[in-house]
Amino acid sequence: xxxxxxxxxxxxxxxxxxxxxxxxxxxxxxxxxxxxxxxxxxxxxxxxxxxxxxxxxxxxxxxxxxxxxxxxxxxxxxxxxxxxxxxxxxxxxxxxxxxxxxxxxxxxxxxxxxxxxxxxxxxxxxxxxxxxxxxxxxxxxxxxxxxxxxxxxxxxxxxxxxxxxxxxxxxxxxxxxxxxxxxxxxxxxxxxxxxxxxxxxxxxxxxxxxxxxxxxxxxxxxxxxxxxxxxxxxxxxxxxxxxxxxxxxxxxxxxxxxxxx
Numbered sequence: 143x144x145x146x147x148x149x150x151x152x153x154x155x156x157x158x159x160x161x162x163x164x165x166x167x168x169x170x171x172x173x174x175x176x177x178x179x180x181x182x183x184x185x186x187x188x189x190x191x192x193x194x195x196x197x198x199x200x201x202x203x204x205x206x207x208x209x210x211x212x213x214x215x216x217x218x219x220x221x222x223x224x225x226x227x228x229x230x231x232x233x234x235x236x237x238x239x240x241x242x243x244x245x246x247x248x249x250x251x252x253x254x255x256x257x258x259x260x261x262x263x264x265x266x267x268x269x270x271x272x273x274x275x276x277x278x279x280x281x282x283x284x285x286x287x288x289x290x291x292x293x294x295x296x297x298x299x300x301x302x303x304x305x306x307x308x309x310x311x312x313x314x315x316x317x318x319x320x321x322x323x324x325x326x327x328x329x330x331x332x333x334x335x336x337x338x339x340x341x342x343x344x345x346x347x348x349x350x351x352x353x354x355x356x357x358x359x360x361x362x363x364x365x366x367x368x369x370x371x372x373x374x375x376x377x378x379x380x381x382x383x384x385x386x387x388x389x390x391x392x393x394x395x396x397x398x399x400x401x402x403x
Contacts, residue, residue: 145335146204150262151286153237158265167267173274180303181256183279184326184356186228187379193372195400196358197227198260198383199249202240205337210387215245216252218392223253225396231260231281231381234272243275250276258307262286266298279305281328284315285335296322307358307381311343316350325355328381332361341368348375366402 187194199222201213219230232249233241243259250257256278261268263282272280280299284292292308299306308319309328319327329347332339339362351357356378363369364385372380382399389395397403 146337147285147335150235150238151264154262154264157237158267161271162267167270170267170270170274174270174302177274178250178276181254181278183229183256183258183305183307186256187356187358190226190228192379193359193369193377194228194379195226195396196229196231196258196379196381197222197225197386197396198231198233198381199245200231200233200239200241200383200387202238203384204238205332206384208240209384216248218387219249219253221392222386222396223255225393226400227255227396228379229256229258229279231258231383233383234259234261243271246272246277247275263295264291266295269295269299269302269304273302273304277304279307279326282306282308283330284308284310284319285312289318289321292318293322296324309360313347313350316347320352320355326358327351327355328358328360330360331363341371344372344377345375348377363399366399369400369402 199215199218201210202208232246233239234243234246235241246259258279259272259277260281269280282295296306306324307326307328308324309330310319311330311333329344331341331343341362344359358379358381359372359377360381363380363382386392386395
């Protein structure tokens with residue numbers, strides 16, 4: 143039985159094939175020298191009080207539908223930065239999340255903090271697109287990739303100077319994620335196959351994550367109480383989107399989430 147994730151990956155294959163027809167890999171590579179200098183994602187996350195905040199620019203999702211009707215990606219990004227976010231995550235999937243790579247490109251020009259392309263990445267072409275657009279980091283999802291793909295995409299991103307946030311949900315994927323050598327790992331509290339979310343998922347898996355790895359908890363983080371629990375558990379960072387994007391005053395929402403005031 144196919145899942146929403148299976149459907150998304152099949153859509154990605156079709157999108158990538160079309161993109162390569164429009165602009166071949168070799169032609170896209172010629173744009174690399176014009177890409178802005180990479181900003182260090184991990185350094186930014188470690189700079190403040192833990193956990194560091196990766197604030198997400200996200201208009202919609204398959205599970206939640208339209209999250210924010212009044213959606214200006216650059217204004218939201220600037221607000222996040224001014225409110226104290228350490229890094230940004232930008233949804234670039236068009237079909238399911240109403241995002242766009244152009245959003246990332248525009249955001250990268252108006253903020254000074256690092257920016258990650260959040261996408262269902264299954265091909266080097268998407269990583270190259272991300273770097274040309276100005277991304278400092280890319281998301282890799284273990285559930286979307288076999289061992290060979292995961293290692294290859296990790297290596298290619300780092301070859302281009304970027305970092306990778308490798309995300310997993312299934313506990314059995316943790317050893318192969320660690321085998322890549324990645325030091326920035328995310329535990330998604332949302333099962334991408336069922337879209338059921340539980341913050342406890344992070345607490346169940348954190349004991350198996352080595353101390354030299356920066357652990358990011360993703361999804362289902364909605365309150366300062368959640369932040370306190372994650373801090374006490376040793377989580378290095380949080381990725382938060384929907385609970386912030388739904389608030390009329392995003393800056394106030396960031397302050398309330400991270401500082402309880």
